[in-house]
Amino acid sequence: MGVPFEAFIPYAIMLGMFGFSGAALSKLRAMQNGGKRARHSVDTWDRQMMDRDRRLTGFLRGQTDNVRAPAGFELSNPWRIERAFI
């Protein structure tokens, strides 16, 4: 008695669809993060460091290992203020 391979075709289709969606979502996330895996469980420290990376390189996930910061880096950290309403 042979293996009833026609019965496995629906499972193969489901597996293929899940796999395709997973791969597509992962590629979208990588495109959003500059070719790297997405950050998760980001706390305030990580947010502050990612903001510093953006000030240093221009990209939120950009990294550099220069010793000196580019000119104007000391002044690029903004004060966060609110406009007067009156």
Place this chain on the structure above:
Amino acid sequence: MSARQPRFNQHLLIDTTPLPSSIPSVPEIGSSSAPLLSASYFIGARCKPYNDDFMQCKTDANGTGETDCLREGRKVTRCAASVLEDVNKSCLEEFRQHWSCLDDNNQQLWQCRRWERPLNKCVFEKLNIEKKIPGAPENEVQVHLRKRQIFAHSMTTQ
């Protein structure tokens, strides 16, 4: 209408007035988060006295630390810049592999021990800096030296 306490913080103001020339200017560190994390234990090992001084000054200043501790802060920046320069000169390849791995893994050190071991070895041989976790109990193996990392995702990168 009387003025109320400010509550929002969406608007940004960039103030470009430079510091007065009486304050010596030290170039800021240009490394981003992953290389800094990778080199952090080496910076800690070499710059421990300056870092402790700075933290003690900030604790004692009781609120005015941002302006009172500039001198200690300059020493910290100079020392950390010297460590980064030495690591860049002697162990650049291992350093870059380690921080690229960290960047891909949510800045979690336990996922990237495979690249950390050659970096630690190179830094120990060329710069004589050893990574030690401060505050670790003396009678146990330190976590970065253990063979099996219990939270790592894959066996190949731990």
